[in-house]
Amino acid sequence: MITVEVAYALPHEQKIVAVQVEEGATAYDAVIKSRIAEQFTQIDPDSDPMGVFGKAIRDPRSQVLNAGDRVEIYRPLIADPKEARAKRAAKLKAQKDKEEPQAGGE
The missing domain is CATH 3.10.20.30 (Beta-grasp domain)
Known part of the structure; x- marks a missing residue:
């Protein structure tokens, strides 16, 4: 055993x-x-x-x-890992793009 x-x-x-x-x-x-x-x-x-x-x-x-x-x-996977990763990357990029004008305007 x-x-x-x-x-x-x-x-x-x-x-x-x-x-x-x-x-x-x-x-x-x-x-x-x-x-x-x-x-x-x-x-x-x-x-x-x-x-x-x-x-x-x-x-x-x-x-x-x-x-x-x-x-x-x-x-079973609820979401496709590649799709989820792409969505997270797009969200982070959108946040970064939103923050950049504020930093440059000071």
């Missing part, structure tokens, strides 16, 4: 469950055994993307775990 962790996070809450699995167990096996989907009903182990220590894995059913690994269950 080896010990691994299964993690899931919401903006206001996170849960990390330590679970003992057989050697050769997969990420999917650990998620099922952790029963974390019972606490967070929005989790669908059959379709939600997963990763190990922040690195996405293609197939949780074939990703064999090592002792100490942390399986992370990812939530």
Whole structure:
């Protein structure tokens, strides 16, 4: 038996469950055994993307775990990261442009 962790996070809450699995167990096996989907009903182990220590894995059913690994269950993105970054940059530029005339007028 080896010990691994299964993690899931919401903006206001996170849960990390330590679970003992057989050697050769997969990420999917650990998620099922952790029963974390019972606490967070929005989790669908059959379709939600997963990763190990922040690195996405293609197939949780074939990703064999090592002792100490942390399986992370990812939530869907609310906004496209590139689009969100572009909006933040545009907002900062607008603020900077707005402040420049005041500094130059003194």
